[in-house]
Amino acid sequence: xxxxxxxxxxxxxxxxxxxxxxxxxxxxxxxxxxxxxxxxxxxxxxxxxxxxxxxxxxxxxxxxxxxxxxxxxxxxxxxxxxxxxxxxxxxxxxxxxxxxxx
Numbered sequence: 001x002x003x004x005x006x007x008x009x010x011x012x013x014x015x016x017x018x019x020x021x022x023x024x025x026x027x028x029x030x031x032x033x034x035x036x037x038x039x040x041x042x043x044x045x046x047x048x049x050x051x052x053x054x055x056x057x058x059x060x061x062x063x064x065x066x067x068x069x070x071x072x073x074x075x076x077x078x079x080x081x082x083x084x085x086x087x088x089x090x091x092x093x094x095x096x097x098x099x100x101x102x
Contacts, residue, residue: 013057016099020092021054023047026083043083049091054099 024045029037050058069077091100 009057012053012096012098013061015096016054016057017061018092020089021047021050021095021099023058024087024089025080039078041079041081044080045083045085045087047089047091048086049101051099051101 024047025042026045027039028041028043030040032038066074066077
């Protein structure tokens with residue numbers, strides 16, 4: 001469960017929980033001993049338009065999600081790293097101004 005500082009912050013999180021506000025991911029693959037491709041990690045493409053406050057809230061939500069995973073799920077989750085290039089995804093229409101970079 002997320003430990004929100006106040007109800008206002010919780011309300012802000014609810015405003016931005018839409019698919020168009022999520023970062024893009026790119027699969028990073030390697031071949032196994034049989035030559036079959038296998039996803040080994042994800043490169044996360046940051047959104048060029050997201051504000052620091054939005055990133056902070058998303059990080060808090062991700063942390064709460066990881067904390068609630070079972071031990072087995074934690075062992076199976078693939079690592080994520082920051083991609084060099086930014087996502088080409090545009091900001092959602094009618095998105096709260098506080099969530100957009102100035």
